[in-house]
Amino acid sequence: MPDHFCVSRQTAEDFMRLFVNRLAYGIQREKPLPDGTVPYIKQTRPLDSGAVRMHLNGDMTINLYAINPQTQSSKWVAIDADYDGSLEALFQLQWELKQDGVEAALEQSRRGGHLWIFGERPLLASQCRIYIYNLALRLGVPVKGGGLKEGIEVFPRQDEIKEGAYGNAIRGPLGVHRKSNRRYWFYEADITPESQLAYLKRLKKLTGAELGTLTKGMALPHAYRHSEPVPFVPRIPTAGYREFRILDYVQTTGKQDTRNWKAQCPSCAKGGRDRSRNNLGIKISDPRFYVCRAGCTKEEIRAALRQPVRKIVMA
Incomplete structure (x- = not known):
């Protein structure tokens, strides 16, 4: 059984400042369906610190949407990898990002890992995608799509979304994955929600100006354009x-x-x-x-x- 916590409202608010870019969210089913999937049920009420506390405590599991349609921006970039050898690829990306002056946090996952980059302020989704796609292809890291069935997936998954749309969501970090009934932690901190969030808050955040410099003259690779x-x-x-x-x-x-x-x-x-x-x-x-x-x-x-x-x- 995963550990159960009792976090403070302040801890939940720290989580929201890092991860929540819009108040739409879903709650993961408690148990898998007969086909093995554990889908999320979209909620009609906006996300608040009470729901986040329940997520961090282990009482339920939420997902998060990357793009806010009013700004077409995201607070973070998450690189999801769950194929054979994917963890090695994430370490490679993390090291190369550091050479660019970009700090990234590596989170464990059920089949691989997630690499997270945080913006000082919300960053244009299109620029985030241009940067990561070009970096991955330069390093020879496979990117799913463009003819490949296996590879990393980049959240945000779209350059922009229409008003009222949602795009793709990703499981909120630090909660319990209902399919494996486990928590998956970031590697560089003690395994409590408070220690994990303190580590993430200390990371250097990427600015819009820095991202603009890193992507100057770049475009999204042709194979991945819609x-x-x-x-x-x-x-x-x-x-x-x-x-x-x-x-x-x-x-x-x-x-x-x-x-x-x-x-x-x-x-x-x-x-x-x-x-x-x-x-x-x-x-x-x-x-x-x-x-x-x-x-x-x-x-x-x-x-x-x-x-x-x-x-x-x-x-």
Whole structure:
């Protein structure tokens, strides 16, 4: 069982000053779903120090959103790595950041680690991403996306988000991960919330001017730029055949990233999986394209809908 604490309101406020850039948040379920996921339930009430105290004490676990849509800025950058050899890559990034005068704190995680950089004031998300992506690629550290299935993930995950949108969230540090029922601490401090936060407060914070100097003349690598949406133009159907449209058969959840709607995968659902209803990604710019993150094939998805893939018979 993880240790239980009783932190003060001051400790919770210290956490908020470091990590909370907007008051939207979610609470992680107490136990995994049958498919093994432990999703977060988005809260309607704004985050406050009382909820943060419960997180630090171990009574619940919250997640945090990086970008504030009013400023398109984030208080921090978190580099998430959970592939084989990822911890070595994070140490490499931490050392190289230090050569640039940037102090970063390394947090343990369930499968690897998180490297955190804090801004003196909120930093433009687009500049943060430009800096980290270019640094990682220069060092040969793989970055997920751009054709790679494994690599580091950088939070914030977007350059900007629309008003009312949320972007991607990350588990709040120092709390209990409900899937492993463990806490994961930063390496350079004693394992109490107070000692951990005191260590993080002492770190040198990155200024906007310093970040501007570090990214001067840089752009986000082309492979990681979001492509412009392509208008959806349906194919001309052949006589007696109506083109299959996945959106005619599934209900999107309202959750989406910059490229995809989310929905329950029909094949997963048939097998009693995907209770969180987000395994199926449907391309927003062209909903003919869809994929199951659990690995179900198009044929399996169509079969579950009783709409088998049409076979083309060659003359």
